[in-house]
Amino acid sequence: MMVGLFVVGGAIFQTGLAKMLSSRILKLAGNSELRLFILIMAVTSAIGAFVSNTGTVALMLPIVVSLAASNPHMNASRLLMPLAFASSMGGMMTLIGTPPNLVIQNTLTDAGYPSLSFFSFLPVGLICVVVGTIVLLPLSKIFLSKRGAESRTGKHSGKSLKELVHEYGLSDNLFRLRIPAKSVLKGKTIVDLDIRRRYGLNILEVRRGEASQHRFLKTITQKLAEPNTILQAEDILYVKGDFEQVNAWAAAHRLEILDGRASEDIRRDRSLDFYDIGIAEIVLMPASRIVNHTIKEIGFRDKFNVNVLGIRRKKEYLLQDLGDLRIHSGDVLLIQGTWSDISRLSKEDEDWVVLGEPLDEAAKVTLDYKAPLAAAIMILMVAMMVFDFIPVAPVTAVMIAGILMVLTGCFRNVEAAYKTINWESIVLIAAMLPMSLALEKTGGAEFISNSLVNGLGSYGPLALMAGIYFTTSLMTMFISNTATAVLLAPIALQSALQIGVSPVPFLFAVTLGASMCFASPFSTPPNALVMPAGQYTFMDYVKVGLPLQIIMGIVMIFVLPLLFPF
Known part of the structure; x- marks a missing residue:
């Protein structure tokens, strides 16, 4: 019992x-x-x-x-x-x-x-x-x-997810767009959109709708935006980039923007959800083999299935056009991926060190959409x-x-x-x-x-x-x-x-x-x-x-x- x-x-x-x-x-x-x-x-x-x-x-x-x-x-x-x-x-x-x-x-x-x-x-x-x-x-x-x-007064290792979101200002240039039933994007893959070349935007995550419309059986699935991901009606896309470009892309494809320019304060206060996908910082070792290579050349996405969201270089935060940026010794990268993929990065300890305990942070994330079900049980x-x-x-x-x-x-x-x-x-x-x-x-x-x-x-x-x-x-x-x-x-x-x-x-x-x-x-x-x-x-x-x-x-x-x- x-x-x-x-x-x-x-x-x-x-x-x-x-x-x-x-x-x-x-x-x-x-x-x-x-x-x-x-x-x-x-x-x-x-x-x-x-x-x-x-x-x-x-x-x-x-x-x-x-x-x-x-x-x-x-x-x-x-x-x-x-x-x-x-x-x-x-x-x-x-x-x-x-x-x-x-x-x-x-x-x-x-x-x-x-x-x-x-x-x-x-x-x-x-x-x-x-x-x-x-x-x-x-x-x-x-x-x-x-x-x-x-x-x-116990020791605190690493920054919390909230602290990382606030420090890198992720809410400031991250927008949520919903694909309506009549959108031309329905059935297309991410690679078909060519969004990075045409608009300078990145789709970081696809939030798939509920498996059931019943509130007690609600399930949220988070997926990293992979090139072959097929988009469906009611999917929510997490898009990073300039608001004007996001607006232009949304208008061209009849997408609904959930976070408009008028609600910037709301977006800044809104906490991002990290149910299946999380974020963490990695600091590069002085003798790292990836120093002086660009983010595109390193291939974080292909090799480790993670996105690079930002770079902290001394007191400067770099958040835009990261693909062509060259990595310097001592840079701290903010990466995004599934919790298991982030955890796997910590085993590649020759080139970098993962700050904090990603799996411990994952354990602290609450599955709040399941709260009504837990209450009923x-x-x-x-x-x-x-x-x-x-x-x-x-x-x-x-x-x-x-x-x-x-x-x-x-x-x-x-x-x-x-x-x-x-x-x-x-x-x-x-x-x-x-x-x-x-x-x-x-x-x-x-x-x-x-x-x-x-x-x-x-x-x-x-x-x-x-x-x-x-x-x-x-x-x-x-x-x-x-x-x-x-x-x-x-x-x-x-x-x-x-x-x-x-x-x-x-x-x-x-x-x-x-x-x-x-x-x-x-x-x-x-x-x-x-x-x-x-x-x-x-x-x-x-x-x-x-x-x-x-x-x-x-x-x-x-x-x-x-x-x-x-």
């Missing part, structure tokens, strides 16, 4: 859906750091009330990481641990929010008591969220903000997990969603989906399962719980309930919260009956102690999920989670008898 959730979360990030949702949240929060923090806690806990806490974190993780990247005043490390905790707190609001809630429900009904309703947990859950938010605000600021600042997954009338197990729902994300093209390829899985977290949680099983099977867990509860029974119901709460809380640090609830629920029931009080507050103490465990990354899957992304250490959980766990326990011991009297 966790593997599937990593894939779904990766697709939400890869399609730009995370960025879209995070920008909406950012708009609501404005410039207020406090409002942003409260908003994330509220949204996460609301989702956590209906979706498993692991699923909630997997959905929100890419959104929050994207949010932190967009906001200079906020870092991901300050938000991710509270995100994990909020998903557990939200789980306390409904019957299905977390497995221990169902465990205590079964224990009550098996003992002949009336069953709890779906929203019996709501008052308890709301108090958890409010207390958690108030406590986490200062704790996260004190202990987690610095860590985020350190992680931001995510909603389908959540629906399958929430509604009982859909006969699909949660793990099956997650795996179906993960496979659909890959099959519908929300990832570039299967390898990209595979890379989103954080195997460190998977192994970490899997390795904790035998340990919890060993404690359970050897009777160690039962011995600890029995002795603690028996020792506190004579001090009254409040002391006994406190003992049950903190025993559950302590055991959950070593055993899964569901296993702890299964062990302690019958003990809590019997303890309440022995002293003649209602077992309901005692059983709520069990589910709260099992779910509100924050002091260790191993306590719950959400805690482990955010560990690598937030770059947390074990001590970070102790510093932030332990005070929260203790305060939450103290508050709940006094609140539970008020909500569910003894």
Whole structure:
């Protein structure tokens, strides 16, 4: 299930859906750091009330990481641990929010008591969220903000695609032209147009229209403009050159210019798309064999299947009539091609060096036209997990969603989906399962719980309930919260009956102690999920989670008898 959730979360990030949702949240929060923090806690806990806490974190993780990247005043490390905790707190609001809630429900009904309703947990859950938010605000600021600042000062290799577009002014002399259905160009090849000789223009790219007109199945294909490329109706041509010449060519062949002279400011701000085709800089070595040769003689297009878009020579940028320009030692060339072709250039290291990491840049490019599809798959997954009338197990729902994300093209390829899985977290949680099983099977867990509860029974119901709460809380640090609830629920029931009080507050103490465990990354899957992304250490959980766990326990011991009297 966790593997599937990593894939779904990766697709939400890869399609730009995370960025879209995070920008909406950012708009609501404005410039207020406090409002942003409260908003994330509220949204996460609301989702956590209906979706498993692991699923909630997997959905929100890419959104929050994207949010932190967009906001200079906020870092991901300050938000991710509270995100994990909020998903557990939200789980306390409904019957299905977390497995221990169902465990205590079964224990009550098996003992002949009336069953709890779906929203019996709501008052308890709301108090958890409010207390958690108030406590986490200062704790996260004190202990987690610095860590985020350190992680931001990592090394940055190469320029981003946006920076390259802006530096070379690509938007200034690049125009998009659409071929209408009645155009004379339909069915012709690029070489037939003779556009370079007659108009001094270059067709860099052909953007083929959608394979399907349905917005959810929309697919965009980018192709480099090869001499034998046959043009079709509705193709979009990316043409580089002087606007007057572009206008003259478009008028002669009845082409529709999508970026006119009047909208130059819009073109300058418009970000170019790099789904299949990218750009990168290569710097020439001093002893390069291509020095003093022209771009035409070198044959970048024929040998490496890439275009040269510009040359940076000291502080000068050369962008026009490049074919006849001679290359100088130390020149930096801006090249365009498919991501795989650009990557292959880095292996030809005798003549040049490719700056930055082209494949890493390719991984950052979002397939934003797939965002509606990713959203639909995510909603389908959540629906399958929430509604009982859909006969699909949660793990099956997650795996179906993960496979659909890959099959519908929300990832570039299967390898990209595979890379989103954080195997460190998977192994970490899997390795904790035998340990919890060993404690359970050897009777160690039962011995600890029995002795603690028996020792506190004579001090009254409040002391006994406190003992049950903190025993559950302590055991959950070593055993899964569901296993702890299964062990302690019958003990809590019997303890309440022995002293003649209602077992309901005692059983709520069990589910709260099992779910509100924050002091260790191993306590719950959400805690482990955010560990690598937030770059947390074990001590970070102790510093932030332990005070929260203790305060939450103290508050709940006094609140539970008020909500569910003894």
